[in-house]
Amino acid sequence: MPAVNPQPINHPRIVAFLNQSHQWRAEFMQLRALVLACGLTEAFKWGAPCYLLDDRNIVLMHGFKHYCALLFFKGALIDDQHNLLTAQVENMQLARQIRFTTVQQIVALADTLQEYVQAAIIAEQAGLSAEFKKFSAYSIPAEFQRQLDANEPLRVAFEGLTANRQRAYLQHFATPKQAKTRAARVAKCLPSILAGQGLHD
Numbered sequence: 640m641p642a643v644n645p646q647p648i649n650h651p652r653i654v655a656f657l658n659q660s661h662q663w664r665a666e667f668m669q670l671r672a673l674v675l676a677c678g679l680t681e682a683f684k685w686g687a688p689c690y691l692l693d694d695r696n697i698v699l700m701h702g703f704k705h706y707c708a709l710l711f712f713k714g715a716l717i718d719d720q721h722n723l724l725t726a727q728v729e730n731m732q733l734a735r736q737i738r739f740t741t742v743q744q745i746v747a748l749a750d751t752l753q754e755y756v757q758a759a760i761i762a763e764q765a766g767l768s769a770e771f772k773k774f775s776a777y778s779i780p781a782e783f784q785r786q787l788d789a790n791e792p793l794r795v796a797f798e799g800l801t802a803n804r805q806r807a808y809l810q811h812f813a814t815p816k817q818a819k820t821r822a823a824r825v826a827k828c829l830p831s832i833l834a835g836q837g838l839h840d
Contacts, residue, residue, distance in 0.1 A: 652683040663707040669745045670700050670709055670752075677756045685839055697759050708736040711755065716762045721751055780812045782822040786829065796833050804837035811838055 648654050660667055671688060675681065679690035679697055689699045699710040711717060714724050714735025724735035737752065739745050745752070779787070787794045797805065808828060815821045828838065 650681055650683055650688075653681065653688050656683070656686075656688060660702060663702040665742045666707045666739055666745060667700055667702070669742050670707075670739075673745070673749055673752055674698055674700075674709070674756055677753055677760065679756070679760075692760055692763055695763055697763060698756060706738040706740050708738045709752065711735050711737075711759050713759060713762050713768075716768075717755055717758045723748070723751070723755070778813070779809060780821050780825070782818060783809070783812050783825045786825055793829065793833060796835060799835065800832070800837065807838040808832065 648657070657664055657667055667688070671681075674690045679692055682689045682691055684696070685699070687699050687701045690697050696712045698712070701708055701710060708727075710727070711724070712734050715733045717724065717735070719735075723737045725738065727734065727736050737748075737755070787797065797808070800808075811828070812821055812824050815824065831838070831840065
């Protein structure tokens with residue numbers, strides 16, 4: 640399938656995002672065209688272009704040092720016939736990525752990628768959902784557990800958060816391999832937890 644023609648960019652924050660994305664700009668442009676061709680609307684959330692169906696998140700584009708990716712918010716509910724979907728981190732329950740390193744990969748998979756986007760749209764329209772683990776089923780990083788044990792208001796505030804917010808924090812804290820980095824993430828997030836806020840609020 641040939642490259643999909645890009646559509647005009649009307650969102651100033653997405654213009655800025657693409658202009659700053661020197662490493663993956665061509666890949667993002669191609670992914671953006673493919674997703675918009677599926678009838679989704681464009682927004683800017685969590686520092687990246689996000690594509691919605693009736694104000695509900697379907698996919699998001701984001702980039703990393705070694706790859707860029709299309710993130711499906713309910714990717715675990717998609718029939719992954721081509722084994723393209725991967726969890727960004729070990730404890731990720733519902734969201735899944737498809738990763739790329741070249742425009743050629745995206746162009747070669749264009750039809751399949753649009754099939755996956757349509758499957759994600761169908762899952763959202765059908766109201767499909769997954770049963771999440773309770774936060775108590777997760778391993779709590781030692782750096783955060785020490786804070787919970789020493790700070791009763793923090794423990795109460797964390798237990799008062801929604802399950803989604805608890806999961807987001809625990810995944811955020813557990814991702815770094817180095818204990819020093821995990822401890823720094825915990826320390827930075829303590830005021831938000833005590834204020835009853837989520838990781839991205």
